Amino acid sequence: MYDLLANLALGFGVVFQFTYFDLGPFAVPIPMNVVFCLMGALVGTLIGVLPGVGSVATIAMLLPITFGLPPVGALIMLAGIYYGAQYGGSTTSILVNIPGEATSVVTTLDGHQMARQGRAGPALAIAAIGSFFAGCVSTVLVAALGAPLTSIALKFGPAEYFSLMVLGLIFAVVLAKGSLIKAIGMILAGLLMSMVGSDLESGVGRMTFGIPELSDGIGFVVVAMGVFGFAEIVRNLEASPESREVLHTKITGLMPTRADLKAATPAILRGTTIGSIIGILPGAGAVIASFAAYTVEKRVSKHPERFGRGAIEGVAGPESANNAAAQTSFIPLLTLGIPPNAVMALMVGAMTIHGIVPGPQVMTKQPDLFWGMIASMWVGNLMLVVINLPLVGVWVSLLRVPYRLLYPSILVFCSIGIYSINNSPFDVIIAAAFGVVGYWLIKHDFEPAPMLLGFVLGPLMEENLRRAMLIARGDVTVFMTRPISAGLLLTAAFLLVLAMLPMLRKRREEVFVE
């Protein structure tokens, strides 16, 4: 305990280190690391708001600028970009139903509905507050429990990941607000689409039609932009000019009411827990955390029919989860030196360029780097709240812009964003194609969110299933003989039964009535 406090003190000392700049006769002390943190958070928020351009592309673009900076400062700035993007992504999800980041897809479900009801302000504010709380808690987790949590993560082999993904699929079933059959259909469609690309074991192309751009599969952002962004625009343009505007009712207040806060608090707590745990697992990440949190909220709520129609818990839970996951995903990087996702891999690269070799010994050999980064996470979260809460008014007023001016800007930003991922015009074409698909889905009352979850889970499920089978030499029982895997599968079965119970009960009642 004492050690932890001493280390945290070291960390904060590093963050608030004053660098003296000689300006004429005065030596001006500036806390440079705080400045870097602020810059990173600002850039990250902007990136998160811009649909398509993600934290991966931004960090890659900004890597050369960090060459001249001191290592700790550079890493603090890059980290700030990462979780800044998580914050910013929720802004567009709520305002215009376009997820700025993959992790904000779930926020569109209730967040945008709240915006349509004139409650964009409370939605944005709760997202910021929930994210801040989650950030604080998960920072403490990273500081205190980094090493033990890593050893748990290491126990997760391919069999456990597969079972976790099966659990995730069951979550997707619960996500649906409309017809269950249609939701299952959407999940399966998402799974099928995720099969496009190269086979992991043999490298052979599947469903690529010989097009080289498809050999790595279809990008998630591309699908999300098409199905959410473009389709939504087409649908809005089809509607009459009055109902086309985003706002259907008057804007009622910018801050959450007492009732909002009361409802959101348990959701924030649950979301933080879920996000912290899932974030540690390499590969699973913030996307699954946000979906899981939404599902849990819907399950435990006394009025699940409110979800998908503007329930504030549906914003608070996922937002807390994805921020918590974003922070705890640093754990495998800082304790093991193994990056759990693409952004962390970039951080490894940044560290390597600065001559720091990330690995199990960073904690002991470079304590000021390690604890400095952890302390900067907390400072970064604080800054993000400070930046975002006042901006809520600005964002909300954007909704008043007439749609005929709003939608071309959305189209342009989305297209630029999609193009910037791979510098590939083909991606934009695919997104447009998915726009058409998305429009068809909307007209026929299908929900895109389960499809996207299936799309994310598909490759993870398939790869881990095959890896587990390879290692077990074809023995299917491996999923039940390994304890963690068995536990996850049983939970999934239990949840499935729970989800089906209302259906069975209704049938029985119908039979009795007859």
Added chain:
Amino acid sequence: MGHNSSNGRYKAKGGDLMSLFRFIAGAIAGVASFAVQPAFAQSDYPTRPVTLIVPFAAGGPTDVISRIVGDYLSRSLGQQIIIENVVGAGGTTASTRAKNAAPDGYTLITGHMGTHAASVALYPNLAYNPSTDFEPISILAGTPVLILAKKDFPPKDAKEFVAYVKANADKLNMAHAGVGSVSYTTCLALNHILKVKPVTVPFNGTGPAMNALVGGQVDYMCDQIVNAVPQINGGTIKVYAIGTPERNPALPNVPTAKEVGMPEWEASAWNALFAPKGTPKPILDKLNAAVVKALDDETVRKRLLELGSEIPTKERRTPQALADLVKSEVTRWSIVIKAAGPSN
């Protein structure tokens, strides 16, 4: 940069702030100069920023090496070298794009052992020919590959490893970072030499593969030194041999493949600079001279050696040496990959 003053506070010189601003200004200017594209004479090359395509994600060994050398080239050539990461299909997407780029010296590519040698055997419909579609400029740095195993793998040294693997091949799980990756091709070569066929377990990149190795879910793998050193020093994995002719200063206790009786296992992932076919010779010569100088520069060498990479000798830094290397590597990997047969 600044210095530590006597009371321990970091005292920056005014120059530090200036150099920071200069960097940012330089980056902005570099991007802004795209707007201006005057006609140019070849002797003035380069007159605008040069794009260096890297076929892998930012942060990996090839990317880091490209950035270190590119940083020096930016200063010595007077124009920014802009790194563009084009990920996909084991690096072949980027290589195809580089092949189709205008041969004016403003698009270059860092190819490596996978994209410009092994790909010929791995991808039957490869859209380019590494030997004929590119102009070789110079080899850059190579990353040595090591034989690694999970912490509780029974063999204690390389000789025991060879015996154990030969005896238990069908029970062993070998991890790799995906078909076409360095870890895949070099371990295939190892298996070819040992004449074994263990089960190969694919992962999406070295991160997950290393994770599985540390967690003990797979038995062994071949990986580049950059990824392996932190784990070896942290005691989370075992190492048996390195695939270069000489021991590496980052890991002085690891014997070479030659020392342990496997001299045929040459495993060092070479990276090299290429330009599209048809780039004018004066430009190629200028680039070659710049790279040769870069690899002699103190700072560049220091950063490369910190990564554990091996810096080629001056004789190997000629375009002809690179062309010969590509040819011999294509043949070598074709044999290894065909011998491995269809992947299980």
